[in-house]
Amino acid sequence: MKGVTRKRLAAVVISTIVFSVASMFVARALDLAMGYMLIGAPLLGLCISSFEVFYFQAVRGRWLREMHPLKSNLIYILILTGLFLIVHHANYAIRGRWDELTFVYDRYPAAIPALLAVSLLAVMVLRVISFVGGKNIFSLLVGKYHRPTWERRIFLFLDINGSTNIVESLGPEKTNQLFGKFMFDASKPIADHGGEIYRYQGDGFIATWDWKAGERVTGILEAVDDLYATVAHERPEYERRFGVCPDFRIGIHGGDVIVCEEGDVRRNIAFYGDTINIAARMESKAKEAGMDCILTSDIAMLFDDPEGRLVDLGKENVRGIDRDIAIFGLERLTAS
16 A cells, blocks of 8 residues: 555544544534434544545645635535535435434534534644644654654655746746646655655755665655656646646755754744755755756665666765765666
């Protein structure tokens, strides 16, 4: 099972549990039968969570996300209401209690708004998980990084080439749409190969893997290959909508970093150390060397290279680092 699917399923499970627990309180307040809620709440929570994660947040739901929020929210509420009505009747069909339907119909004026409120709570949980990351939420809750902690990680820096020219050509609004599509397309290969997006920054992002995951599989290089393959597959759509398909460069390095909580009222998890600076420098070096991707010897040594894709580029001096770093270019995978 791919990483992105595992994360989405985990989000669905968490949201379904939150929905079910909250619905029990609603049931008690409205004096609804617990037998009805024991089946209906988890089933409705599962339907709503699955719709949010596997449709609204996926490629198929882009049309809804790109609408004006007022229109999008209205459609979303109608969909939630439809799901409630379907699950409600399915619940009574499963239990063979059709005779009780009229009693619940009388409660619709109170039940539907209450369950919509609970549904929106579940959706909010899903979107917070999507925005912050389930692993990060857990780490913040248990205080894993309350004190600075040393970890060994691998970082991938990605920047879109010629972003200034794209802005001048398309204008800010159209450029924002292009970058939004690109970030959505590029995030999936990262998640599919065990990584996570640490930070989006303008015309690029930083992705990270824990060292053991990077050392155990060739997922990082496979992620790079999938990134290029995904954008190539979407090229006709980019050119149709924007008249240009973005190209990008990548730098990869790994090593020890300090991981800690950052901020007070609004918190997030941050990384500090030379490893970050070196990875960023590899991305800049890729532009200078005319390479799609550059990685340091610390990463290159982790992978077999039967196809001879690694190109020795000598050593690089990084400002603030008291040693020269051996670097390699990664040639793009040739389509068979």
